[in-house]
Amino acid sequence: MTLLAVLAALFIGGKLFFPPKSFWVYGHYRAASVEKIASVHPTYVDSVSYSAAYPKEYATWSTGIHQVVQCQICHMAARQSKNDAPLAGAAAHPATTALPMPGDSRTLCVKCHERIAGRPDYMPQIDVASHAHGRQCTACHNPHSPLFSPAGESIALAGGVGAGGTADIAAGKKLSAACAACHGPIGVSAIASFPNLACQKQPYLIGALTDYQSGKRANPVMGGIAKGLSPADIRNVAAYFAGLSCAQRT
Amino acid sequence: MHTFMHVAPFIASPFRGYVYPNETVLPWGVLIVVYPYITGLVAGAFIVSSLYHTFRIERFKPVARLALLSALAFLSFAPAALLSHLGHPERSFEAIWTAHWTSAFAAFAYVAGFYAILLILEIWFAFRVDIVAMAQTARGSMGLLYRLMTLGSYDVSERALAYDRKWTKVLAAVGIAAAAGLHGYVGFVFGSLKAREWWSSDLMPIIFILSAVVSGVAVLVLIYVVSSKVRKAAIDESCMTGLAQVLWGFLIVTMLVEALEYVEMLYRRIEGIGMIEQLIAGPIRIGLAIQVLCSLIPFLIVTVLLARNVRGRALIGWMSISSVLLMSAVLAMRWNVVIGGQELSKTAKGLLTFTPPLWGREGVVWASTLLGGSFVFLWVLARLLPPWEPAQMSE
Amino acid sequence: MSEDKSIKDPLGRRGFMSLLGKMCATTAVCSSVASVALEGVAAVAKSTPAKAEFPPAGPVPEYDWTKHRWAFGVDTTRCIGCLRCVEACKVENDVPFNPHDFRTWVERYVYLEGEDKPHIDSQSDPVNIAAAGSPHDYRFSDRYRNAKVTKAFFVPKLCNHCENPPCVQVCPVGATYKTPDGVVLIDKDYCIGCRYCVQACPYGARYFNEETQTTDKCTWCYHRITKGLKPACVEVCPVKARIFGDLNDPSSEINEFIRSHRISVLKPWTGNGPHVFYNGIDSEVT
Numbered sequence: 001m002t003l004l005a006v007l008a009a010l011f012i013g014g015k016l017f018f019p020p021k022s023f024w025v026y027g028h029y030r031a032a033s034v035e036k037i038a039s040v041h042p043t044y045v046d047s048v049s050y051s052a053a054y055p056k057e058y059a060t061w062s063t064g065i066h067q068v069v070q071c072q073i074c075h076m077a078a079r080q081s082k083n084d085a086p087l088a089g090a091a092a093h094p095a096t097t098a099l100p101m102p103g104d105s106r107t108l109c110v111k112c113h114e115r116i117a118g119r120p121d122y123m124p125q126i127d128v129a130s131h132a133h134g135r136q137c138t139a140c141h142n143p144h145s146p147l148f149s150p151a152g153e154s155i156a157l158a159g160g161v162g163a164g165g166t167a168d169i170a171a172g173k174k175l176s177a178a179c180a181a182c183h184g185p186i187g188v189s190a191i192a193s194f195p196n197l198a199c200q201k202q203p204y205l206i207g208a209l210t211d212y213q214s215g216k217r218a219n220p221v222m223g224g225i226a227k228g229l230s231p232a233d234i235r236n237v238a239a240y241f242a243g244l245s246c247a248q249r250t
Numbered sequence: 251m252h253t254f255m256h257v258a259p260f261i262a263s264p265f266r267g268y269v270y271p272n273e274t275v276l277p278w279g280v281l282i283v284v285y286p287y288i289t290g291l292v293a294g295a296f297i298v299s300s301l302y303h304t305f306r307i308e309r310f311k312p313v314a315r316l317a318l319l320s321a322l323a324f325l326s327f328a329p330a331a332l333l334s335h336l337g338h339p340e341r342s343f344e345a346i347w348t349a350h351w352t353s354a355f356a357a358f359a360y361v362a363g364f365y366a367i368l369l370i371l372e373i374w375f376a377f378r379v380d381i382v383a384m385a386q387t388a389r390g391s392m393g394l395l396y397r398l399m400t401l402g403s404y405d406v407s408e409r410a411l412a413y414d415r416k417w418t419k420v421l422a423a424v425g426i427a428a429a430a431g432l433h434g435y436v437g438f439v440f441g442s443l444k445a446r447e448w449w450s451s452d453l454m455p456i457i458f459i460l461s462a463v464v465s466g467v468a469v470l471v472l473i474y475v476v477s478s479k480v481r482k483a484a485i486d487e488s489c490m491t492g493l494a495q496v497l498w499g500f501l502i503v504t505m506l507v508e509a510l511e512y513v514e515m516l517y518r519r520i521e522g523i524g525m526i527e528q529l530i531a532g533p534i535r536i537g538l539a540i541q542v543l544c545s546l547i548p549f550l551i552v553t554v555l556l557a558r559n560v561r562g563r564a565l566i567g568w569m570s571i572s573s574v575l576l577m578s579a580v581l582a583m584r585w586n587v588v589i590g591g592q593e594l595s596k597t598a599k600g601l602l603t604f605t606p607p608l609w610g611r612e613g614v615v616w617a618s619t620l621l622g623g624s625f626v627f628l629w630v631l632a633r634l635l636p637p638w639e640p641a642q643m644s645e
Numbered sequence: 646m647s648e649d650k651s652i653k654d655p656l657g658r659r660g661f662m663s664l665l666g667k668m669c670a671t672t673a674v675c676s677s678v679a680s681v682a683l684e685g686v687a688a689v690a691k692s693t694p695a696k697a698e699f700p701p702a703g704p705v706p707e708y709d710w711t712k713h714r715w716a717f718g719v720d721t722t723r724c725i726g727c728l729r730c731v732e733a734c735k736v737e738n739d740v741p742f743n744p745h746d747f748r749t750w751v752e753r754y755v756y757l758e759g760e761d762k763p764h765i766d767s768q769s770d771p772v773n774i775a776a777a778g779s780p781h782d783y784r785f786s787d788r789y790r791n792a793k794v795t796k797a798f799f800v801p802k803l804c805n806h807c808e809n810p811p812c813v814q815v816c817p818v819g820a821t822y823k824t825p826d827g828v829v830l831i832d833k834d835y836c837i838g839c840r841y842c843v844q845a846c847p848y849g850a851r852y853f854n855e856e857t858q859t860t861d862k863c864t865w866c867y868h869r870i871t872k873g874l875k876p877a878c879v880e881v882c883p884v885k886a887r888i889f890g891d892l893n894d895p896s897s898e899i900n901e902f903i904r905s906h907r908i909s910v911l912k913p914w915t916g917n918g919p920h921v922f923y924n925g926i927d928s929e930v931t
Contacts, residue, residue, distance in 0.1 A: 003401075014346070018343065018347040020348075022704075026703075027822055028348070029820070029832060030819075031699045031704045033830070034705060035704040037864065037867050038871045042868060042869045042874060042877075044733060044736070044737055044881065069883045073881050116726070116789070116790075117755045118755060119726060119799075120724075123725045262744070268752070268765035268767070270849030271745060271750045271769035272843075272850070275745050278840060278844065336837050337837065337838015337857075337858030338838050341835065341836075345817045345837070348819050352814045355817035355839060356817040443844060445811065445847035446844065596931075
């Protein structure tokens with residue numbers, strides 16, 4: 001009996017002494033743990049943080065289509081992990097640390113842009129094997145604004161750099177007369193099943209017309225129309241509609 | 251030490267179909283197969299001992315105290331299996347100070363602790379007369395040990411002995427419930443998890459308790475036979491027949507309940523049944539074959555032994571063979587549940603194949619060492635507190 | 646050794662029952678006394694000076710956890726399977742760079758012509774690991790280029806931070822818990838590494854970190870969201886397939902997402918109440 005009493009006393013004593021002080025404050029856990037977890041310094045920083053260190057690149061990036069791709073997606077990919085290769089000072093002042101340069105763009109860019117099963121159609125994708133004869137992506141695309149070449153020329157999806165340069169809006173307007181019948185005189189369609197074209201994005205229109213042309217997008221009317229257009233025509237008419245006002249809707 | 255702690259666990263299991271990326275390293279390995287196995291041996295041996303100490307079934311008297319020592323030996327090594335598995339065994343006492351009562355694991359520390367105290371107390375009462383005798387005759391450090399173990403109680407009068415027996419009886423009775431709890435909670439750990447279809451079942455605690463008793467009785471038979479052979483003592487045939495009866499009873503219920511679980515699962519055919527069928531025909535087919543055959547064959551053997559009232563060397567020989575087969579069957583059952591359950595992916599669309607590592611703390615060698623160690627410890631205990639009744643002393 | 650053969654058992658059945666009754670009564674009395682004592686102990690523990698450091702608004706300085714109810718959204722119609730989120734999470738949270746430990750991952754479902762069951766793979770599939778070239782790198786291979794694909798999509802996965810987390814339920818020591826602002830966290834200094842929670846999670850969201858010898862899982866980047874930032878995976882996703890926000894704020898992105906889409910959750914029959922809401926998954930998504 002005394003033995004049991006001794007054991008009980010030891011047990012109660014242990015219960016008083018051993019549990020951590022911050023246990024049971026909010027629930028069945030240590031409150032101190034929440035504080036510790038929340039106090040960890042973030043690694044990824046807002047891309048704005050790099051605008052001072054890299055003003056030119058930041059200006060290009062923040063106005064281009066790649067503004068949704070944070071700096072550290074491509075530049076951090078050059079590093080493996082905080083565990084493997086800690087960058088000196090990265091935790092304290094990431095914005096003043098040099099962003100590592102990605103090496104092989106052909107293995108980096110294709111992670112998003114390779115055409116594979118499952119990738120939705122809205123995403124620009126290429127067949128890696130047959131695209132640009134194995135050149136580095138950065139040969140033709142400015143990585144901070146890839147719709148433009150590193151020299152600043154616009155790249156049309158159907159044509160590529162050097163296939164004609166900038167679009168001819170006037171020529172596009174002339175071609176658009178044929179579209180008015182279904183899509184409306186100012187690119188605003190009155191018929192429910194025919195979409196508006198006004199202020200639609202140029203790359204999208206180029207892609208759509210190209211797909212109609214190849215049959216990837218099946219439509220008897222548009223297929224016939226698109227087959228009559230050259231790559232330059234497609235680029236021009238797309239640029240024209242893209243330039244129309246978004247304000248008019250009816 | 252570092253190698254022991256870290257080698258082998260990075261083995262990612264191959265799989266077919268689709269499994270979640272985090273599933274390719276199985277969290278629970280052979281140590282968690284061995285742990286319920288060892289606690290099962292505890293429960294089974296203890297039940298036999300209680301058949302004598304509580305229910306006064308005389309035929310089990312020759313093995314009653316041996317069973318108590320076996321239970322203690324196995325119980326001492328069960329936590330070792332768990333502690334070897336933990337990432338931070340030095341923090342394991344947190345389960346006592348801040349036990350999270352919604353978790354079945356938290357019950358372990360308390361139930362096992364309670365049961366250990368109960369077992370030690372019962373052993374003390376059952377062996378007290380012998381301890382007193384040895385305290386008075388032994389010399390040197392052994393003598394000191396025995397004197398300590400008497401806890402100051404030297405009274406061997408009739409009244410004191412009756413008091414001992416009363417306590418033993420009550421402790422053995424409460425111990426049955428505690429043993430059921432000890433092993434039932436292990437079944438609950440598996441059966442209560444909705445995440446794993448192979449485990450999630452109301453019948454799991456019952457299956458675990460029943461198969462535990464089967465394995466415990468089987469190991470007791472083997473220990474009895476081997477120890478008698480070593481000591482050149484006679485084996486009490488009525489005791490052996492009694493053990494055969496207990497074994498038969500628990501075995502048939504175990505087989506029925508296990509079969510019931512499979513039948514229900516295969517009958518209901520809920521989503522994921524295709525993968526379950528592939529699991530049965532695939533990664534655990536050998537384990538299941540062992541479980542089924544090594545249960546059926548001993549069942550038939552024991553049926554014949556009992557029906558024909560077999561005696562003598564034939565009885566002992568066939569019971570020994572049956573016990574070895576049954577111990578294999580129950581070990582296979584633990585493997586099929588623990589490892590098989592993890593080989594069936596939570597996606598219900600994939601299967602992994604687990605090959606246990608040989609070395610390292612999750613390795614086969616260490617698990618076997620723990621299992622073997624418990625038998626060695628039993629030998630030590632039997633030397634310290636000989637459980638043999640006077641009728642069993644060798645000539 | 647005089648033994649019991651010569652002593653008749655003085656107890657008998659009635660005596661035995663009465664003794665058992667007395668034992669039960671004693672146990673009952675003792676355990677009630679003990680539990681009252683323990684309650685007292687717990688009360689003392691709760692009223693220790695520690696309470697002063699931990700106000701009701703939460704233990705994180707300058708962050709009131711009673712004001713937020715976080716939730717996550719996944720738009721599988723937008724996910725392109727680029728796996729930037731997987732890498733970002735590993736960098737942000739010190740997750741080991743191997744193919745079997747993930748706080749978040751992406752699955753791909755591909756239906757081929759003539760089949761009604763999808764082929765499913767993740768970045769941990771051996772074919773994809775081979776295509777990536779190194780265990781530090783993650784990508785989906787182009788394995789279906791010559792097949793007729795009728796439908797295919799990506800499904801990012803992560804911890805669902807359930808309302809009734811089974812992982813919290815089974816932790817024996819209280820090392821994992823749900824905060825009032827809806828995030829399920831792991832206390833790495835308290836976890837004993839038993840991996841029961843890894844078994845209990847129906848979504849496979851948890852893993853055992855061999856280096857820290859504790860379990861780990863997505864925390865919705867608690868160290869970021871308590872500072873007004875977004876989780877790293879949400880931050881880096883280039884196509885807005887991941888949405889994060891405060892359910893208490895009617896104008897938050899997550900509320901907008903829930904209002905404008907038909908939302909579903911994973912494994913609703915488990916009763917966990919997951920707080921990651923999916924748009925665009927079909928019935929084959931596990």
